[in-house]
Amino acid sequence: MKARALVILLAIVTAGGVAGGVYLHRRPKKPPGKTAPAIRPVEIVHAADGSAMMLVPAMEFTMGTSDAHPDFPAAPPDGKPLHPPDLLIARAAIGWAGDGERPARQVSVKAFAIDRYEVTNAQYRRFLEAVGKTGDHSRCDPREPKGKDHTPRYWREFNPLLKDPEYAATAPFSAATFTDDAKPVVGVDWFDAAAYAGWAGKRLPTEAEWELAARGNDGRRWPWGNDWKWGLANTGGEKLGADVHAGGREKDGWIYPAPVGTFPGGRSPFGCDDMAGNASEWCSDAYGNERVVRGGSSRSAPSSARCASRFHYEPEFRTFTLGFRCAKDN
Numbered sequence: 001m002k003a004r005a006l007v008i009l010l011a012i013v014t015a016g017g018v019a020g021g022v023y024l025h026r027r028p029k030k031p032p033g034k035t036a037p038a039i040r041p042v043e044i045v046h047a048a049d050g051s052a053m054m055l056v057p058a059m060e061f062t063m064g065t066s067d068a069h070p071d072f073p074a075a076p077p078d079g080k081p082l083h084p085p086d087l088l089i090a091r092a093a094i095g096w097a098g099d100g101e102r103p104a105r106q107v108s109v110k111a112f113a114i115d116r117y118e119v120t121n122a123q124y125r126r127f128l129e130a131v132g133k134t135g136d137h138s139r140c141d142p143r144e145p146k147g148k149d150h151t152p153r154y155w156r157e158f159n160p161l162l163k164d165p166e167y168a169a170t171a172p173f174s175a176a177t178f179t180d181d182a183k184p185v186v187g188v189d190w191f192d193a194a195a196y197a198g199w200a201g202k203r204l205p206t207e208a209e210w211e212l213a214a215r216g217n218d219g220r221r222w223p224w225g226n227d228w229k230w231g232l233a234n235t236g237g238e239k240l241g242a243d244v245h246a247g248g249r250e251k252d253g254w255i256y257p258a259p260v261g262t263f264p265g266g267r268s269p270f271g272c273d274d275m276a277g278n279a280s281e282w283c284s285d286a287y288g289n290e291r292v293v294r295g296g297s298s299r300s301a302p303s304s305a306r307c308a309s310r311f312h313y314e315p316e317f318r319t320f321t322l323g324f325r326c327a328k329d330n
């Protein structure tokens, strides 16, 4: 009996050890080469605007998407044809990506801090009151058009039809959709975003900082990992999916921006919320005469809400899907 017990014990030890109970399966070996250091989210509070910010140490990370273009199957193994958004999810899952994000490369970034959440309407309102009182635009971008008052597009009357009670009763939005305190401010252009950041003693994140904060240092597709899952982000297109609630409702519950932090399951490795979807976000970088926008929005397909997806708009562009978060040196 003793010999037999010893053999079993040896078998357990050589099979990989004991951790919180006996297991007999060998743990998968770590891949050779560099392994990504573990990330520990660290939150600070930026006093000027009361924002939670996450610290990101100086580091190198994989930015962009691999040059490999695997052949996209016309149909999955079960033979059923794919339709949007399943098609877009499938493409994203096999590495499909826009040319603007290729190739994947190692990029070094200095230490910085970045807002945990998109800037909210409540925060932006305080900025607007302050700049209205003082008329001080000295911390705005010097290229800002003259006479700009920074009021978001949807804080003014944006749809006269909403005055018609019948229309208002059936519209999937109201003025409150874009002004609620807890929701991200949208309908702001790049100059508005830069002006808020300057007022708060911060700046817009660079594209590289934004992507590192969103995906960490293991090259993942979405902030939570490599596999798309409904319900971890406020995106669009769910109405076309096979597994959608009846009645055309969005599976994530939101057609337009949701209060920031509504999807904690989709948090990034550094602890940032809503880096996939909700409001898409202005970055500081130029893209020709335009400015870079990242993260996808409440109307984006899953593939466009990947951490490496890039968009770009004229700096004066304002729309209901577009907001921002701030960063600062650390």
Ligand SMILES: [Ca+2]
Pocket: 118, 274, 275, 276, 277, 278, 279, 280, 281, 295, 296
């Ligand atoms: Ca976002």
